[in-house]
Amino acid sequence: MTSEALGKCLGTNPVVVRRTMGLLRDAGLVTSERGHAGGWRISADxxxxxxxxxxxxxxxxxxxxxxxxxxxxxxxxxxxxxxxxxxxxxxxxxxxxxxxxxxxxxxxxxxxxxxxxxxxxxxx
Amino acid sequence: MTSEALGKCLGTNPVVVRRTMGLLRDAGLVTSERGHAGGWRISADxxxxxxxxxxxxxxxxxxxxxxxxxxxxxxxxxxxxxxxxxxxxxxxxxxxxxxxxxxxxxxxxxxxxxxxxxxxxxxx
DNA sequence: GCTTCATGTAACTACATATGTTACGATTTG
DNA sequence: CAAATCGTAACATATGTAGTTACATGAAGC
Incomplete structure (x- = not known):
């Protein structure tokens, strides 16, 4: 899911999503990928x-x-x-x-x- | 004790003191008196x-x-x-x-x- | 009664914090 | 090489709390 799509769901800005999701990534809970078909993915059970x-x-x-x-x-x-x-x-x-x-x-x-x-x- | 003296103790403004003390007065915990020799007094045990x-x-x-x-x-x-x-x-x-x-x-x-x-x- | 010293309160200002936005660089894919 | 996407810095906006100013009201002393 892209930051933009998440932002729409949450009623906020893609950059705000990236800020918070970045913390979750640092904790190993999600992964991010740049470029075409990139976005966020849950990486934990x-x-x-x-x-x-x-x-x-x-x-x-x-x-x-x-x-x-x-x-x-x-x-x-x-x-x-x-x-x-x-x-x-x-x-x-x-x-x-x-x-x-x-x-x-x-x-x-x-x-x-x-x-x-x-x-x-x-x-x- | 006057609002001004309390303000000095608390490092704040007399009006701020009055705002908060007013709530305590409404609850019956302190009394206030105006004029000469007025100020705040504890009225509860x-x-x-x-x-x-x-x-x-x-x-x-x-x-x-x-x-x-x-x-x-x-x-x-x-x-x-x-x-x-x-x-x-x-x-x-x-x-x-x-x-x-x-x-x-x-x-x-x-x-x-x-x-x-x-x-x-x-x-x- | 007049002056002085208090509180009562409305209105305004200042500041800190959180959130949102813009801009642009870096990376990946087709 | 173009398009899509994250990464991040810098800036803008909004919100809430605290502080400030101003003035009205009331009480005490002379």
């Missing part, structure tokens, strides 16, 4: 790719929107607040990552298949 | 105010930086992904809120007192 793995491949973007503003503040009040929050955030993140590890692309594909069949049935 | 309560008072800002882009997408793939993520996010959020409920301002004040004593000791 869907059942071996978890959401956790995708999160890693995409550079482990920050999970929380709130949180410490400054990791090592001079201010003692800020230090107390940080200390109180750190453990809670770490626990929540660990739980989330555990759940992410349990969901694979194969699971998503199966779920999609059901939804697709359901939509076709609904149309009759 | 520190041991009765949890971080959970503060989060509520501040309008329950979004906790996660990643997550569903669209709650009710037409796209079946997006629906599958959303369905897979929703439970995980809900669990992680519930855990975090549980932990937040366990930490009160009194706890933070106590922790601060220890840090303060420690810093004074270190200076000798």
């Amino acid at each position: 869907l059942s071996a790719v978890s959401l956790r793995r995708l999160h890693e491949a995409l550079g482990e973007p920050a999970i929380f929107a709130i949180g410490n503003r400054n990791e090592t503040p001079e201010c003692l009040v800020e230090q107390s607040v940080n200390a109180a929050l750190e453990g809670a955030f770490a626990e929540a993140e660990a739980l989330l990552m555990e759940r992410f590890a349990d969901v694979t692309l194969a699971d998503l594909a199966e779920d999609f298949t059901h939804r697709h069949a359901q939509r076709r049935a609904d149309r009759e | 520190l041991s009765a105010v949890s971080l959970r309560r503060l989060h509520e008072a501040l309008g329950e800002p979004a906790i996660f930086a990643i997550g569903n882009r669209n709650e009710t997408p037409e796209c079946l793939v997006e629906q599958s992904v959303n369905a897979a993520l929703e439970g995980a996010f809900a669990e992680a959020e519930a855990l975090l809120m549980e932990r937040f409920a366990d930490v009160t301002l009194a706890d933070l004040a106590e922790d601060f007192t220890h840090r303060h004593a420690q810093r004074r000791a270190d200076r000798e």
Whole structure:
């Protein structure tokens, strides 16, 4: 599939697709080919790719929107607040990552298949 | 304490302080007084105010930086992904809120007192 | 009452970040 | 050699948060 086709599916620009797909390629999840008949191809077993793995491949973007503003503040009040929050955030993140590890692309594909069949049935 | 003094402590503008403190006032956690000798005053028992309560008072800002882009997408793939993520996010959020409920301002004040004593000791 | 010191709030500005776009080079295939 | 496609740098745009200015309102002291 070409970046342009993917961009259409996702409602975005081919260059944006390349940026993100490039990260997945670096992680070995997809391959890219240039030139005529080139494009992107999945190179991993869907059942071996978890959401956790995708999160890693995409550079482990920050999970929380709130949180410490400054990791090592001079201010003692800020230090107390940080200390109180750190453990809670770490626990929540660990739980989330555990759940992410349990969901694979194969699971998503199966779920999609059901939804697709359901939509076709609904149309009759 | 005046908004101006608080602003100095926090390294920000008095108006920004008023904006946020206003939410805490609406939640009954602080009171404000205008005019000469006015300013902000804590009106709640520190041991009765949890971080959970503060989060509520501040309008329950979004906790996660990643997550569903669209709650009710037409796209079946997006629906599958959303369905897979929703439970995980809900669990992680519930855990975090549980932990937040366990930490009160009194706890933070106590922790601060220890840090303060420690810093004074270190200076000798 | 008048002055001063506060908050309350609307409107505007500045900045950072994420996303989108353009442009062009590199590579592959026919 | 031409067309198709990725790779990537540079630039543009949009969005949201924080900061700022301005002024109205109210309270205290003289």
